[in-house]
Amino acid sequence: MPFKRPAPTPTQSNSGSESPSGSKCSSESSSPPPAKRPKMTKLLPEISVYLVQAKLDAPAIAELLTLGERHTKGVCKDAAHADVIITAISMRRRLERHVPWNIATSKAVVTPQWLRESIAHGSALPCGDYVAIEDLHDSTVQNCPDCKCKPCACSDSSTGFSSTSSPRRSAQGQDHLTSPTTSPTTTSNKPAPIPIPANLLPPDPPNVTNLAKLSYTSRYACQRASPLVCPNQDLVRELDIIRQSRALEGEERSALSYARAISAIKAYPEKIRSLKQVQKVPYIGVKISSLVEEFLDSGQISEAQKIKSSERFQTLSLFTSVYGIGPTAARRLAALGLRSLDDLEIYYGVERGAVEQNSQIVEVEEKPRQSGWKGRDKGRGKDDADGLGDSWIRVALGLREDLSKKIPRDEVEEMGRVVMRELDALEPGCVSTIVGGYRRGKPESNDVDIVFTHPDAGKVKGLCKRLVRRLHERGMVTHVMHLSGFHGHDPLRTTHWDSLEKSLTVFVLPPSSPLHAGVPVRRRLDLIFAPPEVYWTAVIGWCVPYPFVLCEIGERADGRGGQERVDHVPA
DNA sequence: TGGCAATACTG
DNA sequence: CAGTAT
DNA sequence: GCCA
Secondary structure (H helix, E strand, C coil): CCCCCCCCHHHHHCCCCCCCCCCCCCCCCCCCCCCCCCCCCCCCEEEEEEECCCCCCCHHHHHHHHHHHHHHEEEEECCCCCCEEEECCCCCCHHHCCCCCCCCCCCCEEEEHHHHHHHHHHCCCCCHHHEHHHHHHHHHHHHCCCCCCCCCCCHHHHCCCHHHHHHCCCCCCCCCCCCCCCEECCCCCCCCCCCCHHHCCCCCCCCCCCHEEEECCCHHHHHHHCCCCCCCHHHHHHHHHHHHHHHHHCHHHHHEEEECCCCCHHHCCCCCCHHHHCCCCCCHHHHHHHHHHHHHCCCHHHHHHHHHHHHHHHHHHHHHHHCCCCCCHHHHHHHCCCCHHHHHHHHCCCCCCCCCCCCCCCCCCCCCCCCCCCCCCCCCCCHHHHCCHHHHHHHHHHHHHHHHCCCCHHHHHHHHHHHHHHHHHHHHCEEECCCHHHHHCEEEEEEEEEEECCCHHHCCHHHHHHHHHHHCCCCCCCEEECCCCCCCCCCCCCHHHHHHHEEEEECCCCCCCCCCCCCCCEEEEEEEEECCHHHHHHHHHCCCCCCCCCCCCCCCCHHHHHHHHHHHCCC
């Protein structure tokens, strides 16, 4: 395996965070949206589901998980806790590999269509019509939570509207989704539908990955299939705490080892029950192996527990959650005795209005920075003596809360549309793909990464800056953390990788957007501009999660060589 | 035992 | 150059 | 911390 090519690397994006908390059946994942905004009423509030991911492709899994989270009581991590098991498997033998038979017989086991149509219908449909496995017909009918649990469409329906009637967005319960994660959005609106060159469109028909060839034993992540939600999530969560701790304490090498091991475990297709199983997983050596052993015995890892409960870890984690504060600064701040965000605000001299505590909505609209629109002060070299007086950290402190919120796919897509609309006005004919975690099928993202190009290579240069300027003028980009210029490197040996322009910004949906509600949450938005020749390579590169190992990305000139791999990138 | 991806940008 | 970010 |  060739890796280690001297060349250019796409940098990746997307932090590999975990889906957070979660005990049994989580819905809506972590951050309990204070029900302030899109007050979505669940259509199947009494039913919890379990999704067997086998035989489903990433987009379908994402779709079903999203539906499950949004409209059921919760998506269970364990079939035993669910009321309904959803699977595309039709053979008993195969199902037994994922769900113990005695469990399966005590539930309703149905096809994905049951979920889709029940939601479209507004309440649970008879499971008997969606039996996934013949042998389970009777038990499925018997265990179906049907209508009996829900007083179908009653008084309460005032708040309840069917998702299908939702004003914006049309695509929701579509069956043959056109791989929502893939289709590049074009800027073609009504007037001049500029044709997009075929080499910038996704392959049609889409490439299909032979999952059988992807084994978890592969050393390279790009050769492993990986479920969106791994069966060993609890174990992974424990190990990740140790990983984080190592990183926070500056033991990067160790952290890297944990990261690789975790990535490998995530690719392991079934629940790990014995040490023997783990030993086969790459990047699991003596130490981690012993940790896993402890986990198998006790369901937890004492070292992780200890770390998690330590004040040290909590403080460092909190501090690094501020954009711009990394492990080193966090340790230094902690060493100064600081412990809380309040401490940081005081330390960095945030003006604390009297209001602050009570009225949350203090209309803290960011004032445009005086020195141009690049939102950052320079000037003020006084308190910089200790290297920390960064006034910029104050801004980050204000952004922290918003930026820590996850972004639902709906909103990711809306952001993509909005940005595309602006770009279209600026330079018609552009093509884009939303990459990062979104493209990997994650139901929620930490940020939004979009890769752009234009069929005419000449039109790309400088576009990034222009787009950011426009977005900023229109109030959508509130901050620019970073704007990379166009380096006209020597046109020779340098591949076109370094000619990427990118900008890391903070974005907020405009009032005109259907998803704009009250005070919209500010989001991290990364814009990447690539010349057409490397467009797909860039797309791939930005979809590979950390820790990544490069593997023949870009082997084909048009970058489509990687297309087939990217649809099953590990999460 | 050496090495772990590689770079861009800021202060 | 160190630190943070992707 | 794991691999070559």
